[in-house]
Amino acid sequence: MRINVLQHTPTEGPGSIRTWAQARGHELYVYHPYQFGILPTVDETxxxxxxxxxxxxxxxxxxxxxxxxxxDQLLRADKPIFGACYGAQQIAMTLGYPVTTAPAKEVGWAPVYRQSAAIPRLPEQLTALHWHEEQFAIPKGAELLFSSDRVRNQGFVLGHRVVGLQFHFEPQTEDVRTMCINDGAYVAGSALGQTVADIIDWPVPAENQAVMNTILDFITK
Incomplete structure (x- = not known):
């Protein structure tokens, strides 16, 4: 399987998604459209x-x-799509639903709570990395998948092919460090009240890789 990744900043890479792809024997191709303006085609995705x-x-x-x-082309072709943060918002907007300012800016580690049993074997509560101040509306036909204490719309699942998450399960330890040392100023104004040092020192939950595996296996089975 050829997995095409759209990356939008040097600080937010595929992380645990790459680990999953390597374990499953898939090929990963990473595009940087914000810098080079190049996107894959549907046929090669x-x-x-x-x-x-x-x-x-x-x-x-x-x-x-x-x-x-x-x-939109991939949705019509019924091909798997996974979106994280801005990526999930892009999926929602493609489906005709707005992206608006969230009730709270969340930057740091905080729990999310499962709201749907559509994807089997997801824990009821997980700790995820948040790095956002906007939110998507849940598209028609999709199920609310996760919520946090401050922002209800934290994830959705649409059928068996599409998942969008407002937060991040993909960053691994070095990824978190990269985000923090380069984009640490974004922590200012967060409702979570964590410092850059707090975020770096927080151990990435080991179960987050397993959850990413479960989600990606679900949309690609």
Missing amino acids: DMLVVLGGPMSPNDDIDWIHAERVLI
């Missing part, structure tokens, strides 16, 4: 991953619009 980034889907930028065209 077996699965699409849309990662996070500092931009908003509401920004009027050509490559952001082009991404939504690609997402």
